[in-house]
Amino acid sequence: MSGRNKTNASEKPTAMETFKEYAQAIILAVVLALFVRSFVMQAFHIPSGSMIPTFLEGDRVLVNKFVYGIRNPLTNGILIETGQPERWDVVVFIAPKEKDKDFVKRVIGLPGETVAIEGGQLFINGVKMEDPHARYYNTAVPVSSRTFGPVMVKENEYFMMGDNRDNSSDSRVWGGVDVSLLKGKAWRLYWSWDSDDPDLSFFDRFRGSRIGTRIE
Numbered sequence: 517m518s519g520r521n522k523t524n525a526s527e528k529p530t531a532m533e534t535f536k537e538y539a540q541a542i543i544l545a546v547v548l549a550l551f552v553r554s555f556v557m558q559a560f561h562i563p564s565g566s567m568i569p570t571f572l573e574g575d576r577v578l579v580n581k582f583v584y585g586i587r588n589p590l591t592n593g594i595l596i597e598t599g600q601p602e603r604w605d606v607v608v609f610i611a612p613k614e615k616d617k618d619f620v621k622r623v624i625g626l627p628g629e630t631v632a633i634e635g636g637q638l639f640i641n642g643v644k645m646e647d648p649h650a651r652y653y654n655t656a657v658p659v660s661s662r663t664f665g666p667v668m669v670k671e672n673e674y675f676m677m678g679d680n681r682d683n684s685s686d687s688r689v690w691g692g693v694d695v696s697l698l699k700g701k702a703w704r705l706y707w708s709w710d711s712d713d714p715d716l717s718f719f720d721r722f723r724g725s726r727i728g729t730r731i732e
Contacts, residue, residue, distance in 0.1 A: 566621070574708060576708070577608075577620070582598060583701045601623045619676075625687075636681070
């Protein structure tokens with residue numbers, strides 16, 4: 517009986533063995549999280565109203581980082597190309613003039629195309645285009661002043677605009693976005709929080725109906 521007890525006691529993991537098991541599990545979880553964040557999916561916060569009504573201030577969106585290519589997480593350079601942005605894609609990218617910030621806008625013009633706006637109407641290569649996502653909320657701005665271009669989009673660049681056209685700093689201001697600055701395509705909202713009025717209750721600020729919305 518005493519011999520069997522000694523055998524059972526010797527099979528119990530030591531404190532060091534238990535620590536190693538937990539440490540390995542934690543390290544594996546961290547590595548997997550970093551892999552997913554670097555190559556597959558990343559969460560982003562929407563800080564402004566430049567993409568109303570697609571995004572509201574306080575929305576949080578999951579971004580598919582794999583759809584346009586596998587990138588070096590340190591330089592953002594493309595290692596393996598898996599696809600290219602298409603017109604109307606909502607894209608997260610490194611701000612061309614402020615490399616420490618990320619912007620989210622909609623692809624309007626593709627490489628080599630000519631983009632112009634006349635009286636709020638979009639023209640691509642001189643052809644009038646339906647622009648279903650554009651919104652003009654500022655009634656004080658004359659329609660005739662909503663004019664831009666024409667400009668030609670450089671190769672390897674994309675012309676981006678916010679859906680809230682009267683309140684968006686975009687390619688009309690700082691030019692095209694080089695493909696090397698792209699981070700991924702907006703996929704779904706996973707959280708929405710009205711941060712404008714801190715005096716509201718949780719349930720008044722929580723926009724639950726927006727959670728899970730697919731970005732189109």
